[in-house]
Amino acid sequence: MGSFLGVVIDRFPERSILFPASHCNHCKRPLKAWDLIPIISQLSTRSKCRYCGLKFSYWYLLLEATAGLLVVIVSMGSLSLVTACVVLAGTVISIYDIKHREYPFLVWAIFTALAVLLSALNLHFLLFLFLAYLAEKYPLRIGSGDLLYLASLSLIFPIIDLLWIIQISSVAGIFAIISLNLRKSPLPFIPFLVFASLLLLLL
Numbered sequence: 001m002g003s004f005l006g007v008v009i010d011r012f013p014e015r016s017i018l019f020p021a022s023h024c025n026h027c028k029r030p031l032k033a034w035d036l037i038p039i040i041s042q043l044s045t046r047s048k049c050r051y052c053g054l055k056f057s058y059w060y061l062l063l064e065a066t067a068g069l070l071v072v073i074v075s076m077g078s079l080s081l082v083t084a085c086v087v088l089a090g091t092v093i094s095i096y097d098i099k100h101r102e103y104p105f106l107v108w109a110i111f112t113a114l115a116v117l118l119s120a121l122n123l124h125f126l127l128f129l130f131l132a133y134l135a136e137k138y139p140l141r142i143g144s145g146d147l148l149y150l151a152s153l154s155l156i157f158p159i160i161d162l163l164w165i166i167q168i169s170s171v172a173g174i175f176a177i178i179s180l181n182l183r184k185s186p187l188p189f190i191p192f193l194v195f196a197s198l199l200l201l202l203l
């Protein structure tokens with residue numbers, strides 16, 4: 001699942017997810033069976049293409065490990081399926097957000113539709129959807145994507161926890177801007193929302 005989502009992030013929406021088969025984006029050589037084992041293949045080549053030696057990012061491994069870990073925790077009964085769905089969605093759109101400062105609406109919509117089916121609609125969800133619509137139409141200085149993900153989070157967290165998530169992620173975001181000197185480029189905020197949600201889940 002994590003491996004498939006890696007392909008989605010790599011290709012969607014610009015290219016087809018199904019064709020061509022997995023290949024190196026640099027030398028275009030198709031990957032063999034032993035290149036396709038999640039986590040292990042990437043570790044065995046120290047994150048380099050086996051054919052041309054070009055280094056590729058560790059986020060593939062991170063995503064595969066996150067998906068695997070979530071399945072294990074859910075099957076142990078320690079996490080609900082809807083929470084795992086929202087966390088996995090957060091991981092996927094975080095990677096999109098870091099790469100492009102935006103993410104495809106459809107990716108959010110599929111994960112969130114699944115999460116809605118597994119939980120129930122609530123007023124906060126609709127409120128964040130409305131705010132996302134406003135942010136899309138008017139310059140509110142916050143991305144509509146961040147508000148959409150807050151809508152997803154409202155399916156698993158009560159409003160008090162959501163306020164904590166907004167506080168913690170904002171403080172962490174300000175800290176990142178100052179310490180990494182990111183003042184010139186827009187901050188990808190979804191990773192901070194995911195970080196704050198994971199912190200609350202752990203606590």
Ligand SMILES: [Zn+2]
Pocket residue numbers: 024025026027028029049050051052053054
């Ligand atoms: Zn290559």
